[in-house]
Amino acid sequence: MAEVSAPPTRRLEILSAAAELFARRGYHGVSIGDLGRAVGLTGPALYRHFRGKEALLAEMLLDISERLLSEGRRRVAAAGTPDVALDALLRWHIDFALDNPALITVHVRELGNVPQPERREIRRLQRAYAEEWVRVLRLVHPGAAEDRARAATHAAFGLLNSTPHSTGELDRATMARLLHAMASDALTGAFRS
Amino acid sequence: MAEVSAPPTRRLEILSAAAELFARRGYHGVSIGDLGRAVGLTGPALYRHFRGKEALLAEMLLDISERLLSEGRRRVAAAGTPDVALDALLRWHIDFALDNPALITVHVRELGNVPQPERREIRRLQRAYAEEWVRVLRLVHPGAAEDRARAATHAAFGLLNSTPHSTGELDRATMARLLHAMASDALTGAFRS
C-alpha cells in the first residue's frame, strides 16, 4: 500500500546504474547487456524503457544539465548581492558534485556521444549554466573581461569536478570546505592585477 | 641528406594522430581504420608498428606519465626552496597542458582501457607524480595533513587539466598566467585556517 503508482521507478533505476557504469568504463565501454544485468534484467528489456542506448545517454545528460542550470539560477536569484550569489553557485556545484560524482563524470566526458538534436540542447543548457557563473563573476569583479571570466569559470569547473577522482580521502564535509576554499581563492586570483 | 635514419617517425606520427582522435571521440569511439586513415594508411598497416590498439594506448599513457614525472622531479630538484619548487611544478604542468591538450585529456580519461601489466605501471607513475606535488606542498605548508595535501593536489590537477575544454578564448601567454594565478591561490587557500 505504500506504492503510489510506481511508474518511473525502473527508468530511474536504469539511469542510475547507467551513470555508474558510464562513469567507470565510458559510454562505449558499457554494453546494453551490461546495463540490463546491472538492474537484474537482460539487455533487450531496456528497449521497453528507452528508445536505445543513445537516447538513454541523452536523457541522462539533459537531466543533469537542467538540474544544474535551474537550481543554479534559483539560488542566484535568491541571493541579495553578487558576492552571495557567487557563494551560492559554489555551494550548489560542490553539493551536486559530491552527491553525484558519477553524473559529473559522465556530464563532462560523454557529450560527444549524444546524437545531434539533443546534443545541441544539452550544449545550450551547459553554456547557459556557465554564463550564469560568468555573469555573476563580472558583477563581483566589475571591469573583468568576458573572455577571462569564461576561462576562469571553466577552470573552476575543472577544479570542482575533479572530486570523482579523489575517492574518499577526506570526509564529505571536509572535502566540501576544501573545495569551497580552493575554488573561491582561485576565482579571486583570476582577477587580481 | 637531411634525414638521419628516420626510424621512429611513423610511430610518433601515429601516436600523435591517435592522441587527437582519442581525446575527441574517446578510445572506443575511434577504430583502427580511423587511426590508419588519419595518417594516410589503411587500418591493418598499424600492426606493423604496434602490437594492437591497446598497446598503442598503453605506450601513449606510459610516455605521458614518464614525461610528467621525470621533468617534474628534475625541476623540483633544481629548485632551491619549497616555494620555488612548487612554482616550478606549476609552470611545468601548465606548459605541458597548454602544449599537449589532447595528451592531457587522454591521460585523464583512458587509463581504464589499458590492459593490466601496463596499467599498474602507469598508475604507479601517476601516483609518483602526484606524490611529488604532495611532498612539496607539505614542505611549503608544514603541518599540513597528507590527506588534505593529496586532495588539494588532485583539485589543482583538475583546474590545470581543464585547459583542453577552454578552447582558444585567451592567447597562450594570458592563459598560462591565469592558470598560474588561479592554481597558486587555490593551493594557498587549501591550507588556510
Next chain:
DNA sequence: GGTCGCTGTTAATGTTGATTAACATCGTAC
C-alpha cells in the same frame, strides 16, 4: 642480381554488440 627485412595492401575471420522479432506472463479493467 638476388635475398631479406620492412612496410603496405586487400581479403578473410571471428567476436561483440545494438537492435528487432516472436513469444510468455501477469495484473487489471470490463
Next chain:
DNA sequence: GTACGATGTTAATCAACATTAACAGCGACC
C-alpha cells in the same frame, strides 16, 4: 473470466571492428 497493455525473455539479424593471412614493392646489403 477475458482481452489488453506493460514488461520480460530468448532467438534472430546485421553492422562494426580488431586482428590475422596472403601477397606485393622496395631498398640495402651481400
